Structures are given as structure tokens and as C-alpha cells.
Amino acid sequence: MAVRVLVASRNAKKLKELRRILDDAGVAGIELVSLNEVPPYEEAPETGATFEENAIAKARDGAVATGLPCVADDSGIEVDALNGMPGVLSARWAGGHGDDAANNTLLLAQLGDVPDERRGGRFVSTCALVLPDGTTTVVRGEWPGTIAREPHGDGGFGYDPLFLPEGGTGSAAELTPAEKDAVSHRGRALTQLIPALAALA
Amino acid sequence: MAVRVLVASRNAKKLKELRRILDDAGVAGIELVSLNEVPPYEEAPETGATFEENAIAKARDGAVATGLPCVADDSGIEVDALNGMPGVLSARWAGGHGDDAANNTLLLAQLGDVPDERRGGRFVSTCALVLPDGTTTVVRGEWPGTIAREPHGDGGFGYDPLFLPEGGTGSAAELTPAEKDAVSHRGRALTQLIPALAALA
Numbered sequence: 297m298a299v300r301v302l303v304a305s306r307n308a309k310k311l312k313e314l315r316r317i318l319d320d321a322g323v324a325g326i327e328l329v330s331l332n333e334v335p336p337y338e339e340a341p342e343t344g345a346t347f348e349e350n351a352i353a354k355a356r357d358g359a360v361a362t363g364l365p366c367v368a369d370d371s372g373i374e375v376d377a378l379n380g381m382p383g384v385l386s387a388r389w390a391g392g393h394g395d396d397a398a399n400n401t402l403l404l405a406q407l408g409d410v411p412d413e414r415r416g417g418r419f420v421s422t423c424a425l426v427l428p429d430g431t432t433t434v435v436r437g438e439w440p441g442t443i444a445r446e447p448h449g450d451g452g453f454g455y456d457p458l459f460l461p462e463g464g465t466g467s468a469a470e471l472t473p474a475e476k477d478a479v480s481h482r483g484r485a486l487t488q489l490i491p492a493l494a495a496l497a
Numbered sequence: 498m499a500v501r502v503l504v505a506s507r508n509a510k511k512l513k514e515l516r517r518i519l520d521d522a523g524v525a526g527i528e529l530v531s532l533n534e535v536p537p538y539e540e541a542p543e544t545g546a547t548f549e550e551n552a553i554a555k556a557r558d559g560a561v562a563t564g565l566p567c568v569a570d571d572s573g574i575e576v577d578a579l580n581g582m583p584g585v586l587s588a589r590w591a592g593g594h595g596d597d598a599a600n601n602t603l604l605l606a607q608l609g610d611v612p613d614e615r616r617g618g619r620f621v622s623t624c625a626l627v628l629p630d631g632t633t634t635v636v637r638g639e640w641p642g643t644i645a646r647e648p649h650g651d652g653g654f655g656y657d658p659l660f661l662p663e664g665g666t667g668s669a670a671e672l673t674p675a676e677k678d679a680v681s682h683r684g685r686a687l688t689q690l691i692p693a694l695a696a697l698a
Contacts, residue, residue, distance in 0.1 A: 341610060342610070343610045343611065343612060345578070345615060377546070378579075378580075378582050378586075379579075379580035379581050379582050379584070380580050381579050381580050381582050383580070385579075385607055388606070388607070388609075388610075389607065390603070390606075391602070391603055391606030391607065391609075392606075401592070402591070402592055402603075405589070405591075405592030405593075406586055406589070406590065406592065408589075408592075409542060409543070409544045409589075410544065411544060414546060
């Protein structure tokens with residue numbers, strides 16, 4: 297019988313991505329369930345100072361509430377000229393939550409006078425796996441690049457149109473989902489979580 | 498005859514503040530002149546990564562253009578939960594330049610979920626004195642405090658209504674100008690510049 301693992305998300309794309317990564321790694325015997333498939337429980341607000349804190353808190357909430365091993369992630373963009381911010385505030389950089397257009401506009405304006413050589417940054421994804429007994433595994437994936445001077449492409453979400461991955465020819469919003477998964481911060485983080493997940497199966 | 502020193506500013510308050518600090522320190526023989534009193538010259542944009550870089554660049558521009566010793570400053574607010582930003586971007590944090598209301602609104606929104614124990618920060622002022630021969634003195638004054646959850650008072654400018662100085666009972670916008678000068682980051686920086694200025698007289 298498959299081991300059930302809760303993914304602390306309602307985003308079907310996140311479940312599919314982890315499913316694909318598990319399959320590619322040849323890990324069988326794990327059934328992923330989303331927040332839509334378990335009884336509702338109270339989730340602590342994401343007020344940690346680091347991605348790690350937020351991911352661990354979210355995974356711990358899920359494991360405690362359901363008794364299942366729980367995977368959770370927290371992700372964002374770190375911009376060198378902003379000392380690593382927006383960071384944990386990426387989704388609400390312009391004040392509201394999840395207003396991609398406002399966040400991108402603000403970031404561009406803040407970096408308006410910042411010269412090319414100081415426009416480096418990276419997407420960061422931190423993933424945590426917490427078991428019902430409290431055992432915690434936390435991993436970090438990074439995707440380095442630079443911040444463009446205007447948006448490029450209309451794929452992806454968040455800061456993708458402004459992010460020019462290192463070694464690429466366009467923005468993250470100009471990659472197909474498969475291309476992005478293969479190199480992105482989330483893919484890199486989840487891949488590191490495979491050994492801990494495989495040990496459950 | 499008094500030594501003329503250029504203060505790279507058009508703000509009469511800044512000249513008066515330095516005048517008062519020189520007088521209090523008993524330094525005579527220095528005549529302060531503002532940018533309004535010298536022929537116009539081109540000023541480099543403030544695109545440095547640090548307050549120090551910006552202050553030195555501004556003072557160097559003035560000394561080179563006029564042949565006078567030149568004092569310049571760069572100031573801003575560093576917020577711990579934003580990894581020290583807004584920093585050199587303090588005046589244009591919300592995108593436009595010098596929109597105090599927008600800057601304050603944005604900072605409050607970004608810190609909306611940040612708990613009290615992580616709302617620390619400081620006002621920072623860096624002052625540079627550059628002589629016509631290139632000799633450079635640079636000093637830094639800091640004023641520690643915390644970021645309020647709403648504006649207090651209507652004095653001061655910039656982030657003053659949100660800044661609660663350490664050991665105080667209200668915001669920086671609730672101090673009289675004299676009270677503020679006596680403890681502020683700019684006062685602390687300028688005071689450190691006195692020995693180098695006194696050496697010119």
C-alpha cells in the first residue's frame with residue numbers, strides 16, 4: 297500500500313511537479329494528497345524571517361493536523377541590490393498579497409538607477425518535509441540570474457518576466473513549463489528532497 | 498580670512514545645522530556656502546551601493562568643480578526585517594523620488610506581518626569631506642530605533658513619523674527640531690566631522 301504524503305498546497309501544478317520528479321527518480325509507493333483532500337486545519341501565518349522558517353512551519357502544521365508526512369515550500373526572489381530582498385516578502389512586496397503586476401512595477405522602479413553590473417539575483421525555493429514524529433528535512437534550491445530592465449514574455453507567474461536566468465537567452469516567462477521545471481529553483485529543491493521521500497516508501 | 502567650505506546641498510536647514518554644530522564646538526573661521534552660491538556644475542547621479550559611496554561622490558564632484566573643500570551627505574533608514582533596506586533607496590522606495598507618503602505607506606505594508614521583536618532599524622547618515630587635493634574623510638552616524646505600526650506626529654520629514662527612537666517616548670516626527678538635532682543620525686555624523694573641518698580653519 298502506498299504511503300500517503302500531504303503536500304501543503306492547493307495548487308495542482310505543485311503536486312504534478314513533485315509527482316513528475318518522484319516518477320523521474322523511480323520512486324514508487326508514494327501517494328501525494330493536497331490540502332483539498334484532507335480536513336481543513338488552521339495554518340500559521342507566514343511571518344518567518346527566512347524561507348526555511350516558513351516552509352518548516354507550514355509542513356509542521358500539516359503533519360501535526362493530519363498525522364501524515366507533509367511537504368511544504370516557501371519561495372521568492374532575492375535581489376543583490378536590495379540586500380537579498382524581496383525574499384520572504386516576495387509575494388507582497390508592493391503591499392498587497394500576490395499582486396504580480398504591482399510587485400514587478402515596484403521592483404523595476406526601485407532598480408531604475410541600479411547599473412547592469414549590480415542587477416544580480418536569484419530565485420530561491422526552500423522545501424521542508426516534516427514527519428508526524430517531528431523529524432524535519434529542509435532543502436534549498438537556487439536559480440541564479442539577473443533582473444531585466446523591462447518585462448519579457450507572458451508565461452510563468454510572479455517575477456518570471458523580469459528574471460533572466462544565468463546562461464539563458466530570455467526571461468523565465470519565456471520558457472515552456474517543462475523547460476522551467478528542468479532548471480528552476482523549485483525543481484532543484486524538490487530533487488534534493490527525493491532521498492528523504494524515498495525512505496518513506 | 499575665513500576658509501570657504503561648500504556644502505553640497507540647496508537645503509538651508511542643512512547649512513544651518515552644520516553652522517550650529519561648528520559654533521557649538523567652538524570652531525571659528527569657516528564660511529559655509531551652499532550650491533546656490535557657486536556656479537552650477539554637473540552632479541553624478543546617486544547610484545552607489547552604499548551611503549558612503551554616494552556621499553563621497555557628491556563631495557568629490559563639488560570639490561573638483563569649485564576648488565573648495567566640500568561636505569556632502571547621504572542618509573536613509575535601514576530596517577532589519579528588510580535586510581537593511583530601504584538604505585540608499587530610502588528616498589525612492591515606492592518608486593518615485595521623494596514621495597514621503599508613498600514611501601511610508603509601502604514600508605508599513607511590507608512590515609504588516611512582521612512581529613514587534615523584528616521591527617528594529619536605524620536612521621543612518623554618512624557625511625564626507627573632500628578637499629581639492631582629493632583628501633577624503635568619511636564618517637557615519639546612526640540613530641537606532643524601531644518601526645511603528647502607524648504614523649505618529651506631523652513634524653520632521655521622510656520616515657520620521659514611523660521611527661520610534663530607542664529610549665524615547667514617541668516618534669521622530671514628535672520631536673522639536675532642536676531635540677531631533679541633538680540626537681539624530683545627521684547630528685552624530687556631522688559632529689564626527691568637526692576635527693577634519695577644524696583643521697582647515
